[in-house]
Amino acid sequence: xxxxxxxxxxxxxxxxxxxxxxxxxxxxxxxxxxxxxxxxxxxxxxxxxxxxxxxxxxxxxxxxxxxxxxxxxxxxxxxxxxxxxxxxxxxxxxxxxxxxxxxxxxxxxxxxxxxxxxxxxxxxxxxxxxxxxxxxxxxxxxxxxxxxxxxxxxxxxxxxxxxxxxxxxxxxxxxxxxxxxxxxxxxxxxxxxxxxxxxxxxxxxxxxxxxxxxxxxxxxxxxxxxxxxxxxxxxxxxxxxxxxxxxxxxxxxxxxx
Ligand SMILES: *[C@@H]1O[C@H](CO)[C@@H](O)[C@H](O)[C@H]1NC(C)=O
Ligand SMILES: *[C@@H]1O[C@H](CO)[C@@H](O)[C@H](O)[C@H]1NC(C)=O
Ligand SMILES: [Mg+2]
Numbered sequence: 001x002x003x004x005x006x007x008x009x010x011x012x013x014x015x016x017x018x019x020x021x022x023x024x025x026x027x028x029x030x031x032x033x034x035x036x037x038x039x040x041x042x043x044x045x046x047x048x049x050x051x052x053x054x055x056x057x058x059x060x061x062x063x064x065x066x067x068x069x070x071x072x073x074x075x076x077x078x079x080x081x082x083x084x085x086x087x088x089x090x091x092x093x094x095x096x097x098x099x100x101x102x103x104x105x106x107x108x109x110x111x112x113x114x115x116x117x118x119x120x121x122x123x124x125x126x127x128x129x130x131x132x133x134x135x136x137x138x139x140x141x142x143x144x145x146x147x148x149x150x151x152x153x154x155x156x157x158x159x160x161x162x163x164x165x166x167x168x169x170x171x172x173x174x175x176x177x178x179x180x181x182x183x184x185x186x187x188x189x190x191x192x193x194x195x196x197x198x199x200x201x202x203x204x205x206x207x208x209x210x211x212x213x214x215x216x217x218x219x220x221x222x223x224x225x226x227x228x229x230x231x232x233x234x235x236x237x238x239x240x241x242x243x244x245x246x247x248x249x250x251x252x253x254x255x256x257x
Contacts, residue, residue: 048073052081056248058234079152081250085230086152089247090159093228098164105194105224106160107216108153109231110171110181113249114190115147142173145180149188153230153249157190165227166194170215170236172208175200195219213239 046054048070054060098104108114120141141147157167169190173181175198182196197215199206206214212235216226220241229236229243232251 048077052077052250056250078250082150082152085247085249086156089156089228089230089245092245093160093163093165096163096227098227099225100164102166102194103224104165105168105219105226106165107168107170107219107226107229107231107243108157109233109236109249110169110173110185112150112232112251113230113236114150114153114157114169115184115188116150117141117147119146119148139177142177143180145184145187147184147188149190150249154189156230160228161192166224167192168195168197168219168224169193170197170212171199172211173198174204208233208235209239212236213241216241216243 046069051060051070052073093106096104111117117138120138160167167190169185171181178196178198181198185196199211203211203214216229217240219226226241226243228245228247230247230249231237232249234248237246237248
């Protein structure tokens with residue numbers, strides 16, 4: 001994963017609570033460092049709502065910092081926005097008539113779609129406090145296997161399984177992280193899948209959009225029908241064989257070309 005731009009300053013930093021028990025999707029965000037830090041980028045005349053809309057519609061690109069007017073967003077609104085996307089996805093999914101031949105597929109991205117890396121970004125010695133995303137410390141964080149689930153996505157995942165979807169995770173995480181990724185996914189409640197696709201070393205120079213398009217094409221060629229596709233980056237949802245419908249999950253932390 002190579003975010004080109006990262007959040008530098010968020011005043012109200014939050015972390016999603018880990019699942020509290022089987023089938024229970026927690027519904028709370030815990031502020032970690034409310035009111036910590038200072039500064040933040042400002043765009044004159046732009047409110048946080050305007051900024052969020054412009055980012056999600058891909059009009060503002062390659063941004064470096066979340067504007068200071070959005071300081072409360074991650075702590076509060078992010079969670080609600082995630083719920084709205086999961087809700088829309090479920091409304092769509094439950095209206096479909098599945099063939100139930102094992103080929104009805106829903107694709108999820110992993111980082112900041114299925115698993116949340118907010119705790120990493122919230123660490124004072126990591127990206128929140130530093131100038132840029134740091135690949136070394138991010139990999140160390142991944143190797144801890146401690147990423148919580150994004151509750152809205154986990155809830156949707158469980159409902160899609162009940163509807164009869166096969167789940168395919170396509171992630172920009174490295175193949176070398178397979179064991180810890182599986183450990184982390186299962187620990188937080190993603191207990192089954194049809195495929196979990198990780199990026200091979202030979203593909204390390206490939207952009208997220210090209211890599212994910214290639215993997216989706218392989219699925220289609222194998223006879224799978226990609227009915228839904230959810231990711232926090234536009235590069236998860238653009239390119240070829242994107243699926244019958246895509247769902248853009250919010251990401252207040254970074255942007256991947
Ligand atoms: C990333 O973090 C490591 C460990 O703290 C540090 O040694 C390295 O200089 C950092 N890299 C960059 C590009 O900042
Ligand atoms: C999904 O898209 C394909 C290709 O456009 C189409 O043939 C198929 O009917 C669509 N499926 C659903 C459930 O809408
Ligand atoms: Mg992602």
